[in-house]
Amino acid sequence: MTMRNSTFILQSSRYLLAWGFIALVTAFLFTLREALDTALVALLYLIPLGLITAFWGLAPGITSAFLTFLTFNYFFIKPYYNFTVHRPTDVVILVIFLVVAIVISQLVGRMQSSLAAATAREREATQLYELSTALAGLHDRRSIAEILARQVQDVSQGEAVELNITGMDAFVFRLPESDQPTRPPEWVVPIQVARGVLGEIRLWRAAPVLTSREKRLLQTFASQGALALERARLVQAESRARVLEESDRLKSAILSSVSHELRTPLSTIKAAASSLRSNDVNWDSAARPELIAAIDDEADHLNMLVGNLLDMSRIESGVLKPKREWNILSEIIGSVLARMKHLALEHRIEVDLPESLPLVPVDYVQMEQVFTNLLSNSLKYAPGKSVIYVKAFVEGELIHVMVRNQGPQVPQEHLERIFDKFFRITAADQVTGTGLGLSICKGIIEAHGGRLWAENVSDGLAFHFTLPLIWEGISPPSLPTDMETE
């Protein structure tokens, strides 16, 4: 009720102001009546009429035009102080005045309202623009919902906004987060795409009632939101598709590499076993132990290949979680060297680990794997009788390990790529292996929060990796030493 009263007061005050202004102008012109020509007075009267329509609108303008017509006739056309007109020219002036006054009022009024409409449109456009810029690039449904809710709140100045997003992983976003009104919302608009309804916007705003323009704007907001949500869904679907495609590509690469790699040891085993089984090989023949050794070695090789494939698939699927413990690097390297003894007959492996090296927070088994792969890579490519150096030192909060061989250098542009799956510089049939060893190392080192890289050195190739020494905020423990002897 108060609302209606205040609008009424506002409306009537505009008329009163307009008429008051006419009265003022009339009084002013009246003092100059003798000096002015009737036609000139008519022209002068047009100025306030234009101003009135411009400031207070069309209706006060038109009423003022009629009022002016009367005052003009009454005060300025002879005989004064009545509404009769004697001279024919005065009649013409009066009629022209009325027509011109009304036309001006109309024109100014129309201009005025179209200006207001243009301003409103511009504001809407700005708000829409803001919304779409805010939504652009968002691929997370929750952030989209949040932005949308905030913009709806900004534009509507409502008491509360609630976004109800349905479908998979449904959720509700409320603004403000607490103090939701208990009554049903005043206005609900669905967030809809061609595929179906994605949710709805609920708005609580009791007063002032939403205008049709506001409703239209909020509808547009809803469809903008719908588009953003749909886009987010598509982006997710696309990245899922890309992951699948990638894993598909990996699988076919594995298949083609593996079928070659697996068949080589299998052929050896089959050939050796079948010739042992047939009576071609005498029990005391020198070939016998050799064939048996071949079966044994190739079986080990097959086992290693399968192990590498499993490791790789674990790294790929992100389930390779290091089981960290405080370990001694020299112990890890020692057990690797002990196990690789029979492989490293032609090379010399020199280990340089300072006594003062701290404990390192690593997964023992995985680090063994790293050293095994780096060393067997070096053994494979470096010429016989050459030296392989293993060195480690502390570098700030990192431990830096280097495995260096005197093998062939790697072209600069391939230094990064040698850690890619199945990447080989030499043809696959010249060197045995899966092409996975180095990428497994990289996967393990990265799972430990470290970094692995290769570098050409003066006489060969060096692998470097660094690992953090700080584990869950804890530095390597220093341990009590007991010096008392038994």
Added chain:
Amino acid sequence: MSNAPHILVIDDEPQIQRAVRTILTEKGFRVTTASRGEEGLALAATNEPDIVILDLGLPDMDGVEVCTRLRQWTQCPVIILSVRDSERDKVAALDKGADDYLTKPFGIEELLARVRVALRHSASRQGTQSKVIHAGSLVIDLAWHIVKRGDEEIKLTATEYKLLAYLAANHGRVLTHQNILTNVWDPADANHTEYLRVYMRQLRKKLEIDPERPQVILTEPGIGYRFISDE
């Protein structure tokens, strides 16, 4: 042959059963096979085998569970078989009372070595514990607390000796980190593998000819340690 050691093999893969049975029979053992956990437990109860070889990946029940149930009534040695990368399961089974493990695929020499160690330990449980352990030029006299290389005595700290004595008394067997920490240190220290690592390094420096390539105390990656004696 009736007093030949009796081995029960619980594994669901027929090829493994066949291979293990062929070789163990050839070596003079009596062999019974089971392909399921329940069947294995029933056979163990009726046949009272001298050794159980148990695969951890059985179709009907968890191998660790089989191990736990066996331990409720028998102390017969249990050797577990499992694939690579299942250190957690191996450690669980070992801590539940299994004596040793073998990672598939394994060489038959390894299997026979484990069987020999297991038989010796079940014998020593019945009283004939050897007090002097030889490992290469190393001699450990558990009765007199003396460690020698050749004629030269090696000085060890109290903790180092305790650790070495525990490993040597269980020579040939794998001992998990937790097992060693509980027995040499204190059950409260069972998670401090770093103690073990550091003392092991000190011990190896004194015992091993080349501490960087240990021959006497071997590391079982992710599991624990094993003392290799001459026996």
